[in-house]
Amino acid sequence: MNIKEIAKQNNLSQTDLTILNEISNRMFKGYYKIPIREIASASFVSTTSVIRLAKKLGYEGYSELLYALKIDSTTNVDYKASDAIRSIIIEERSLDVIDNFIRDLASGEYERIHVIGIGYSDYIAQYLRDKLLELDYFSTNKSPLDFLNSRKSLILFVSESGETTDLIFIEERCKKMNYKIYALSSTINSTLCKHVKNHIVIKNGKKKNKAPNYFIGNSINLIESVLAILESYLKEEKDD
Known part of the structure; x- marks a missing residue:
């Protein structure tokens, strides 16, 4: 939710901005069913003032405003505001890739989620696989090439160096099969990142092998x- 842009386009007052910020803060924490009285109280205004803002923005009332902001929040994940994430990524474009990855997972379009890593990177792959299984996704650490039947699948390759030969072998063949492919690495100019447009580059903290390697920790x-x-997002969809 870009409050500054909304304010600029609609000539909002400071009180209006306070109301929007109160709504935005709750949505950022994952709350979307927000009582109007709660917002009015937190903003030190009446419920009438909240409704007046909704109408100023072109909505019939508070409920319609809340719904529109919810759609904006869940379709354009406000992930870039996270300083914690900014501190562990190497390139700014990784933020957009992370947003797209979340949207793809939430879409329910993919019948299988493949998370593939080798060596130490397999720890990361197994961790994400287990977490997705807990959310009832069909998630596996196996390559799509190991399955007899082809299903619509999303693949995340994990390789710190981005030069893992076996992963690149699988990636090249999966690309020809039109799977949705992501990569997680710590090397921008690696072969894997060059092959996979949707790559996320994570800091590993290493400087000439004299510092601890934080790739696994940062990835987790x-x-x-x-x-x-x-x-x-899934909880909200279930509640609706």
């Missing part, structure tokens, strides 16, 4: 943040 932190947003 990323996964937990992604799952928190995904779970909030």
Whole structure:
């Protein structure tokens, strides 16, 4: 939700901005059923003022405003506001890829989710697989090439170096089969990142092998943040 842009387009007052910020803060925490009295009280205004703002923005009332903001919040994930995530990614465009990854998971379009890593990267792959299984996704660490039947699938390749030969072998063949492919690595110019447009690049903290390697820890932190947003969205959909 871009409140500054909304304010600029609609000439909103400071009171209006306070109301929108109160709604935005709750939605950022995953709450979408927000009583009007709660917003009015937190903003130190009457419920009439909240309704007046909704009408100023072109809505029939508070419920319609809330619904429109919910749609905006869940279709354009406000992930870029997270300083924690910014601190572990290497390139800004990874934020857009993370948003797209969350939307793809939430869409329910994919019958199988493949999370594939080798060596230490397999720890990350297994962690995400297990978490997705808990959310009732059909998630596996196996390659789509190991399955006899082809289903609409999403694939996340995990490779710190981005040069894991076996993963690149699988990726090249999966690309020809029109799977939706993502990659998680710590090397921007790696072969895997060059092959996969939807790549997320995570800091590993290493400097000439003299510093601890934080790739696994940072990847787990990323996964937990992604799952928190995904779970909030799925819970809201279930409640509706």
